[in-house]
Amino acid sequence: MKSILGVLLILLITVGSVSAQSNSYQILKENFNGQPDVHSFSVSGWVGRVILNMAGEYEFRDAIKELKHVRFITIPRAEFEARKLTVKGFKNVLKQDSFQELAFIRDNGEEVSIYLKEGNNHKNHYFVLVEDEQEVVAIELKGYIDLEQLNPTNTTIAINK
Numbered sequence: 001m002k003s004i005l006g007v008l009l010i011l012l013i014t015v016g017s018v019s020a021q022s023n024s025y026q027i028l029k030e031n032f033n034g035q036p037d038v039h040s041f042s043v044s045g046w047v048g049r050v051i052l053n054m055a056g057e058y059e060f061r062d063a064i065k066e067l068k069h070v071r072f073i074t075i076p077r078a079e080f081e082a083r084k085l086t087v088k089g090f091k092n093v094l095k096q097d098s099f100q101e102l103a104f105i106r107d108n109g110e111e112v113s114i115y116l117k118e119g120n121n122h123k124n125h126y127f128v129l130v131e132d133e134q135e136v137v138a139i140e141l142k143g144y145i146d147l148e149q150l151n152p153t154n155t156t157i158a159i160n161k
Helices: 002-020 024-032 045-054 077-082 087-096
Strands: 039-044 066-076 100-107 110-117 124-131 135-144
Touching (some): 077 135
């Protein structure tokens, strides 16, 4: 009986950890780890909220109150080229990792792609790719972001669904 309970517990832990993680960020980080001018860091949701408050970005406070974790990585375009990798190829990795594209924004030479991998009980994964001529910034957010709070003026925003 104890062995059956042990096996069930291990299965539950394994299934729970698999559904709680996205591999996309890890794949990106492993491909560029240790390279010059590649910088990555992660912060808890609480620290992220404090940083936004210190920066005066108060309108985001309510929208991200259920944010649990944020990870950033900046990668020079030259590093992609040196490894014969592309951002388009990474976007395919995101799709294989069950991310769905929510929005694409092109502004002043920058392209921003926003992806969502829905989870249970507001435990979503959001992935934002910001591309310009010099570098790519990847941001993974875990938790829940209230999109209605991010758009308090009710401005129409094109979202892919």
